[in-house]
Each structure stands twice: as C-alpha cells, then as structure tokens.
Amino acid sequence: MLRRDRHSVVAVEPVGPYTLLRVGRGDLEPGVPGQFFMLEAPGRVLPRPMSLSLAPPGELGFLFEAIGPGTNALAELDAGDRIGILGPLGNGFRLDVDRPLLVGGGIGVAPFPYLSQSLDRPGAILGFRTSHHAEAAELVPNAEVVVEPTRVTELLEPGYDVLACGPAPMLSAVRELAPEAQLAWEAPMACGYGACYGCVVEVGGHYKRLCLEGPVLAA
Amino acid sequence: MLLNASGCLDALAAPDVARSLDAFVTKTVTPEPREGNEPTRIAETDHGMLNSIGLQNPGRERFLDEVLPRLRELGIPLWVSVGGFAADEYAETCARLDDVTVELNLSCPNVDEAPESAAAIVAACRVSTPLPIYAKLSPAQPDIGEAARAVQAAGADGLSLVNTIRGLELEPATLRPRLARGVGGYSGPALKPIALAAVYAAFRATSLPIVGMGGVQTGRDAAEFIAAGASAVAVGTALFADPGAPARIRRELAETAASLGAAGPEDLCGIAHQPDFDPLPPTLTTSKTPAFQAN
Numbered sequence: 001m002l003r004r005d006r007h008s009v010v011a012v013e014p015v016g017p018y019t020l021l022r023v024g025r026g027d028l029e030p031g032v033p034g035q036f037f038m039l040e041a042p043g044r045v046l047p048r049p050m051s052l053s054l055a056p057p058g059e060l061g062f063l064f065e066a067i068g069p070g071t072n073a074l075a076e077l078d079a080g081d082r083i084g085i086l087g088p089l090g091n092g093f094r095l096d097v098d099r100p101l102l103v104g105g106g107i108g109v110a111p112f113p114y115l116s117q118s119l120d121r122p123g124a125i126l127g128f129r130t131s132h133h134a135e136a137a138e139l140v141p142n143a144e145v146v147v148e149p150t151r152v153t154e155l156l157e158p159g160y161d162v163l164a165c166g167p168a169p170m171l172s173a174v175r176e177l178a179p180e181a182q183l184a185w186e187a188p189m190a191c192g193y194g195a196c197y198g199c200v201v202e203v204g205g206h207y208k209r210l211c212l213e214g215p216v217l218a219a
Numbered sequence: 220m221l222l223n224a225s226g227c228l229d230a231l232a233a234p235d236v237a238r239s240l241d242a243f244v245t246k247t248v249t250p251e252p253r254e255g256n257e258p259t260r261i262a263e264t265d266h267g268m269l270n271s272i273g274l275q276n277p278g279r280e281r282f283l284d285e286v287l288p289r290l291r292e293l294g295i296p297l298w299v300s301v302g303g304f305a306a307d308e309y310a311e312t313c314a315r316l317d318d319v320t321v322e323l324n325l326s327c328p329n330v331d332e333a334p335e336s337a338a339a340i341v342a343a344c345r346v347s348t349p350l351p352i353y354a355k356l357s358p359a360q361p362d363i364g365e366a367a368r369a370v371q372a373a374g375a376d377g378l379s380l381v382n383t384i385r386g387l388e389l390e391p392a393t394l395r396p397r398l399a400r401g402v403g404g405y406s407g408p409a410l411k412p413i414a415l416a417a418v419y420a421a422f423r424a425t426s427l428p429i430v431g432m433g434g435v436q437t438g439r440d441a442a443e444f445i446a447a448g449a450s451a452v453a454v455g456t457a458l459f460a461d462p463g464a465p466a467r468i469r470r471e472l473a474e475t476a477a478s479l480g481a482a483g484p485e486d487l488c489g490i491a492h493q494p495d496f497d498p499l500p501p502t503l504t505t506s507k508t509p510a511f512q513a514n
Contacts, residue, residue, distance in 0.1 A: 001235050002462040040460070045407045046263045047460055070263065084461060190261050190268060191459035194232030197246075197272045198261030207254050207275060212232060 002193055004038070004086040009077045010059055016135030018107060019075040020053070021062045023085065030055035031088025032095070033115035034165075034184050034216040037062070038192040040084035041070035048074065049189045051111040051165075051215070052088065053139070060085075063110045063136065089192045093182050093216050095119060097161035102126075102140065103152050103174055103181075105166030106133065111184060113139040115163065127152040127170070153177055175219040184216045221441075221465055224406075224432045224455030225300035225322060225355070226272065231286070234293055236458070239465040242296035244453065245286075247324045248312060249302045252278035256329060262388045262397040267407030267434070268456055269386050271400045273329045274302055279312050300324050300355070306335045306343035313348040321350050323375075326357035326382035328404040338369040345374030353430060355379035356417070358410075363417045364424030377428040379453070380417045384410065407456040410434040415447050422448025422489060436464075438471020445484055446491040 010022040021039075028037075030052055038047040039062065048070045054061030066075035077083065093111075095118055102112050102124035109126050116122065124143040127150070128134040137145045146152060153173045156162070162181035164174045171183045187199040187210045200207035203217065210217075220241040229246070230237035237243045255275025262269045277286065290297055299316055302324040303309040313321055323344060325337040341354050354370040356363065358381040367378055383404025388397045396402070414433025421429055431449025434456070435441055441452040452472075457464040476484045 002233055004461045004463055044263060045266070045268055045456065045460065069265075086462065188259055188261050190263075190270070190456075191462075193462060194229045195227055195236075195462075196261065196270065196459050197226070197255065197275050198258075198270060200255070200258055200260065200275070207258075 002086065004040075004084045006082040007060075007085050009079055009081045009083065011079055012075060012077050015063060015139065016132050018063055018065050018133070018136050019071075021064070021074055021077065022054075022059050023062075023083070025055075025058050025060050028060060028085060029088060030060060030114070032092030033118050034092030034111050034163075034182075035088035035090050036192065036211075036215060037085050037087030037089065038189075039074060041073040042077070042081075042083065043073055044070045046070070046190050047084070047086070047192070049089075049192050049211075051184070053110050053113050055114050055117075061113075063107070063113075063139070065107045086192060090211050090215050091213070093163050093184070097163070099160050101156075101160035101162050102143075103156060103162050103164040103166070103178075104140075105152060105170040107136075108164075108166030108170070108184070108186075109136055109140060111165055116140055116142075125152045125155045127166070179219055181219040182216050183219050185210055185214055187215075220451035221469055222298065222430060222451060222453040223458060223465075224453040225298075225324065226270075227455040227458050230293055230295075231289055233462060236462045236465070237293055238295055239463075239469075240295065241451075242298055242320070243290065243293065244298040244322060245282075245290070245300050246276055247274050247300040247302040247327065248276055248279055248282045249274055249304075250279050250308045250312065252276065252281065257399040259397060259399050260403075262403070264386070264388050264405070264407075264409070266409035267386075267405055268459075269388050269398055269403035269405055270383070271329050271398045271403035273400070274327055279315065283315055296320070298322050298353070301344075302327065303340075304330075306340045309340050310343040310347040313344040313350065313352070316348065316350060319350060320353065321348065322353045322355050322379055324355050324382070325370075326355055328357070328359075328383055328385045328402070329400070336369075337366060338373040341370045341373035341375045351376040353377040353379045355382055357382050357384070358413045358417045358433070359384050363420040367421040367425045367427065371425045371427050375427060377430065378421050378425070379430045379432065380421055380449075381410070381414045381433050384413060406434070408434045408436060411440060411443075415443060418444055418447040418449050419491060422492065435468065438468050438473070438475045441468055441472045442475040442479075442484065442487055443491075445487045446489070448489050448492065450485075450488055
C-alpha cells in the first residue's frame with residue numbers, strides 16, 4: 001500500500017557542503033540500503049527522490065546537496081516542520097556478498113552510511129571534488145578518500161564485490177573494472193512509484209523505469 | 220466521478236491507487252510498441268512540470284493480450300486511451316476493444332507525427348465501435364468550442380479536457396533545454412486556468428459530458444472544473460506528488476460542495492455559467508449532470 005504521511009523534521013545539519021536532513025521515522029520502515037524515499041519539497045510541485053543515509057532508532061536521515069529549488073527548500077526546513085514522505089521504494093543493494101567494497105563519488109555516498117552498517121563496516125573508496133566535500137566521508141567507516149583529479153577507479157583492485165553509487169561516468173568506469181558490480185543510478189523522477197515513466201534508463205536495449213527496476217542495477 | 224489523467228498512473232504498479240478512483244484510464248496504446256523518447260524526460264518548473272515521455276507503451280497486441288486482462292482483474296471500470304498516427308489506426312484499436320470506455324488521445328504534444336483532424340479520427344472510430352468515445356483535446360487551439368462541436372458532430376460521446384500544452388524549460392547554468400527532446404508537455408497548477416477556460420468554452424458549445432483536468436491539486440480545484448461544466452474530474456500531476464491525492468481530493472470536494480450549500484458535487488455542475496448564485500438556492504438544478512451520476 002502506497003501511503004505518503006507527514007513526518008516531523010528532527011534536525012537539519014551541515015556535513016561539509018552537504019546537508020543531512022533528519023526526520024522522525026513514525027511507522028516508516030527504513031527498507032534495504034539503496035532503496036529511496038520521495039520527500040515533499042515545500043512549495044514545489046514535485047517531491048524529490050532521496051536514498052536513505054542513516055537509520056538510527058526512531059529516525060531516518062537523508063544526505064543531499066542543496067543545488068536547486070527542491071533541495072534548497074529541503075535544506076531550509078526547521079526542526080518541527082512536517083513534510084510528506086513516501087517509501088521505501090525501488091530495489092536496494094543485495095547484501096548477500098562475500099567481499100563487499102563500497103565505491104562512491106560525491107553525493108553518491110549518500111546511501112553508504114546505512115549500507116556500511118548493514119554490511120558490518122566493509123572497506124570503502126570515496127571520491128570527492130574538494131577536501132570540503134570529502135568531509136562527508138566521516139559518515140562512512142573504513143573509507144579511503146580521494147580528491148579530484150584522483151579518481152576512485154585508480155584505487156579499485158580486483159577480487160571484491162563492488163557496490164557503487166555516484167555520477168554516471170563514475171559508474172560506467174566502475175563497470176569496466178568490476179563487471180559484477182551492483183550500481184545505484186540516479187535519474188530525475190516525478191513520482192517514484194512507476195506512474196510517470198520519467199526516470200527510464202536503458203536496460204537490455206529497452207527503456208525501463210529506474211524507480212521500479214532500480215535504482216540499484218546489476219552492472 | 221474521479222479519474223486519473225492518462226499516463227499519470229500505472230494501475231498494475233499501484234493497484235490500490237487505481238482502486239481509489241472511480242475508473243482507471245490507461246496510458247495511451249498505439250498500434251506498434253513504442254520505446255518513447257530519450258531521457259531526460261521530465262523537468263519541474265516553478266509552477267508545474269514538463270514531460271516528454273513520447274507515448275512509451277507495449278503496443279496494441281501486447282496490451283490486448285497481456286495488459287488488459289490484468290487490468291480487468293482490478294475490478295474497476297476501465298478507460299483505454301487510444302493513440303495512433305492515422306484515423307484507421309485509431310479505428311482498428313477501437314474495434315478490438317470491449318467493455319471499456321474509449322478515450323481518443325488526439326493531442327499528444329510529445330510526438331512528431333501529426334494526426335489527421337480530430338473530427339476525422341472520431342468519425343472513423345464511431346464506425347468501428349459502439350463503445351462510449353471521449354475525445355481528448357489540446358488546449359492549444361484558437362477555438363475550443365468549435366473543436367468540441369466538430370468532434371460531437373463526428374460522433375463523440377464526451378470530451379476530455381485538456382491534454383498538456385507544449386512548454387520549454389532551460390537549465391539555469393547553461394541555458395540549454397532540460398529535456399532531451401527540447402520541449403515537452405506542460406502540466407500542473409499552471410495549466411489550471413487554461414484548462415478551466417477550455418471546459419467553460421466546451422460546456423457552452425456542446426451538450427457533451429466533459430472530463431475536466433489540468434492542474435487539479437485540491438477538492439476546491441475539482442469543484443471549479445465541475446462549476447465550469449465538467450461532469451467528471453481527472454487527476455494527473457498531483458498523483459506524482461502523492462498517491463493518496465484522489466482520496467484527499469474526493470474528501471475535500473465533498474467538503475467544498477457542502478460549504479457552498481450543495482447536496483453533492485454534482486449540484487455544482489455548470490454553475491459558473493449561471494450569474495449571481497450566492498448562496499445556492501435549494502432548488503438548484505442543472506441542465507447537464509449525466510456522466511457524473513451515470514458513471
């Protein structure tokens with residue numbers, strides 16, 4: 001049953017240049033790491049898809065970069081404000097892996113704190129634009145951090161079960177080196193539940209809805 | 220009566236949402252399968268959204284063999300949105316349908332091929348099926364009333380007003396289009412006054428029942444469409460933001476009708492055309508309420 005309920009903002013905190021939005025969980029399930037939620041962005045027509053970053057008791061935490069009107073509206077929320085949240089949605093990461101390694105770039109690290117916790121703190125390689133952005137790595141245990149122009153793929157060695165999230169060029173490069181990787185993609189979404197056909201990506205030669213097939217896809 | 224706007228809900232992906240409507244309207248079915256347009260396909264604007272999906276659908280044969288039987292299992296009335304690129308294509312799909320209402324998509328802003336005139340397509344479909352036919356028209360025409368009269372004369376049983384209108388949004392940093400295809404169909408709150416004007420004009424021009432849609436977000440919006448002449452209302456973009464929108468809008472609509480002194484929403488039908496109604500007299504009757512009650 002799809003139900004969007006309103007949940008209270010607990011806190012809005014900076015993490016480097018990013019924003020961590022913490023909301024009261026209510027009866028929302030956190031879902032599997034890599035799944036996402038649609039968050040009402042006050043004053044905007046459409047909600048914003050966000051993967052879950054943290055799932056402490058009683059809360060859900062979303063890490064994002066305020067770069068447009070929707071994410072800015074979310075970053076400007078105050079404790080006690082209420083927003084509609086729908087989720088968890090889509091398919092997350094498979095957790096039945098032997099030698100997990102998290103590979104992420106930029107705000108693509110968003111699902112990794114929760115994923116790391118679920119996989120018992122595996123190693124991670126995280127890439128960022130600047131050392132300021134790299135402050136987000138503090139949320140991910142056992143992370144090796146690179147800053148541009150160094151790329152995460154320069155540190156990637158064979159023999160791992162790679163779980164990756166980041167910009168599309170990074171995911172494509174990871175796929176070349178780790179053909180069995182699980183890749184979490186991003187696409188603009190209007191609905192998050194299969195209604196709009198806006199978020200399609202090419203899978204097997206056909207356009208498939210990322211919100212239903214993904215966002216985590218096999219490489 | 221509350222419906223979804225075509226292309227704004229997948230009843231198989233969200234059956235509970237479909238069941239919260241009085242009827243489910245399918246995504247447009249074309250004769251051949253269509254992959255749709257290249258992404259990026261959607262972009263939010265300040266007061267609405269653009270889409271450029273491009274009629275992605277499995278095509279007529281797979282729709283009839285695989286999709287329609289599963290939709291019937293939902294147990295709710297079905298409207299099938301029929302598309303094509305020539306009158307005989309629409310007519311053939313209509314001929315293959317049974318036990319549904321047909322909505323002819325005569326106005327998709329996201330495909331290149333220009334269909335024949337709306338009236339010619341309706342006339343061809345009228346010959347091929349006895350099913351109820353609703354003609355879905357674009358708001359981007361100089362005289363909606365004339366278009367409405369033309370499809371009525373061609374045999375349409377009702378009107379769906381309106382489809383999206385073509386719009387463009389540019390990326391702030393690059394001043395390049397945000398959609399891969401450049402322009403897209405504009406929907407959401409910004410479309411409402413345009414859609415209301417179309418319903419208002421069509422109500423004056425014809426006796427056909429009208430499904431009003433375009434920016435319906437609240438029960439008050441739905442009441443406005445009914446007042447302008449709609450006998451049913453469809454929800455589109457609002458469904459994307461909240462799958463619970465139909466239930467909420469239905470509740471708010473009943474409250475709005477009650478606050479205006481009407482026994483029910485159907486009593487509001489067409490009152491925008493009647494001057495000086497404040498408050499509604501208890502004996503109010505309207506000349507056109509068929510679809511709202513019949514469905």
